[in-house]
Amino acid sequence: MLIDLLVSALVLLGAAFALIGSIGIAxxxxxxxxxxxxxxxxxxxxxxxxxxxxxxxxVQGEGLALHELLVIVFLFxxxxxxxxxxxxxxxxxxxxSIAAIPRAFRASASDRSQ
Amino acid sequence: MMTWLRFPLTTLxxxxxxxxxxxxxxxxxxxxxxxxxxxxxxxxxGFWPRRRxxxxxxxxxxxxxxxGLDILTANVRVAALxxxxxxxxxxxxxxxxxxxxxxxAIYLFASTVSLTPGTVSADLRRPADDGRxxxxxxxxxxxxxxxxxxxxxxxxxxxxxxPLMEIFP
Numbered sequence: 525m526l527i528d529l530l531v532s533a534l535v536l537l538g539a540a541f542a543l544i545g546s547i548g549i550a551x552x553x554x555x556x557x558x559x560x561x562x563x564x565x566x567x568x569x570x571x572x573x574x575x576x577x578x579x580x581x582x583v584q585g586e587g588l589a590l591h592e593l594l595v596i597v598f599l600f601x602x603x604x605x606x607x608x609x610x611x612x613x614x615x616x617x618x619x620x621s622i623a624a625i626p627r628a629f630r631a632s633a634s635d636r637s638q
Numbered sequence: 639m640m641t642w643l644r645f646p647l648t649t650l651x652x653x654x655x656x657x658x659x660x661x662x663x664x665x666x667x668x669x670x671x672x673x674x675x676x677x678x679x680x681x682x683x684g685f686w687p688r689r690r691x692x693x694x695x696x697x698x699x700x701x702x703x704x705x706g707l708d709i710l711t712a713n714v715r716v717a718a719l720x721x722x723x724x725x726x727x728x729x730x731x732x733x734x735x736x737x738x739x740x741x742x743a744i745y746l747f748a749s750t751v752s753l754t755p756g757t758v759s760a761d762l763r764r765p766a767d768d769g770r771x772x773x774x775x776x777x778x779x780x781x782x783x784x785x786x787x788x789x790x791x792x793x794x795x796x797x798x799x800x801p802l803m804e805i806f807p
Contacts, residue, residue: 541713548720556760557729560716560778563752568713590658604752604759611760611776623729629761629774 527583531576538572545569555619556611563607571596645683649675694805701801708754708797715756719779727779731760732787734773738799743806744771750798751775757790 548561574592581589614621616631649672656671657663719725738744748759756778763772775794780786 541717544717544720548716551720552727554729556758556776557727557778559758559760559776560756561720563758564709564712564716567753568709589661591661594655594658600753601749604749607752607758608748608760611758611774615761615774621729621731623731623776626731626733626774628733628763628772629731 527579531580534572534576534579538569538574538576540569541572542566542569554622555614556621556623559607559611563603567599567603570599645679645686649679652678697801697805701798701805704797704801705750705753712754712756716778719756725779728782729779730777730787732775732777732790734775734791734794736771736773736799737795738771738802738806740806743802744773747798747802748773751794754798756780757794 545561545564545566549558552558552561574595578589578592615625615629618631652675653668653671656674657667660667660671719727736744736747738747744762748762751757751759751773758776758778759773760776761774763774764770775790777786777790780790
């Protein structure tokens with residue numbers, strides 16, 4: 525009973541953060557600010573849902589469910605890398621940015637024609 | 639053939655990964671996992687620039703603990719910003735000169751920056767003049783305050799780069 529409550533709370537929390545992450549993508553003003561959604565709100569959203577899943581299946585009597593741990597580890601290792609690559613691509617393509625881009629990182633005309 | 643013997647920690651980590659993946663510690667799975675771990679370690683050893691041993695496990699644990707807490711607060715702060723209709727985010731870019739030199743430590747630092755409050759690491763560049771690596775960080779909000787960039791640089795360096803320097807001396 526208590527476990528069920530805890531599982532439900534975690535699922536709701538996870539869903540709420542995943543939703544907020546998506547709202548962020550829709551509402552934030554430019555590409556670089558939208559990048560913040562998937563690296564943060566969604567990591568906690570998915571983290572909470574996976575914790576709920578792990579807890580739920582662990583008390584079913586078939587031993588500890590630890591797959592979720594792996595999913596979290598891989599997610600936290602890969603989310604920043606994909607955000608970084610997206611940002612790199614955006615800098616290269618000179619996507620509109622509200623924040624001023626420092627000169628050393630601006631794509632030059634010769635970079636772009638390659 | 640016996641390359642994996644030189645990387646016992648990698649081999650053990652891969653074995654642990656396999657056992658978690660199949661969700662069983664039966665003798666067959668341990669044997670299969672050990673075989674795979676040894677083969678994969680042997681096959682990929684050439685890609686590792688040099689052997690590295692995590693020097694101080696307790697520092698790593700403290701780092702992960704702090705990172706976990708910061709990810710929680712990061713989420714709450716970003717959520718508040720997204721949900722408040724009156725707030726317009728004021729993003730800004732910061733160039734952060736890194737003191738870290740080890741490529742793996744730089745990867746950890748950049749990932750940490752991306753996972754924590756209001757910052758994403760966007761690009762990495764090694765300028766010719768002083769040889770230090772520059773990390774381009776995008777901050778979600780606070781660009782209107784004076785000295786925001788300097789403060790952010792100092793915070794990130796103190797909170798994450800310093801402990802990473804101790805872990806990867």
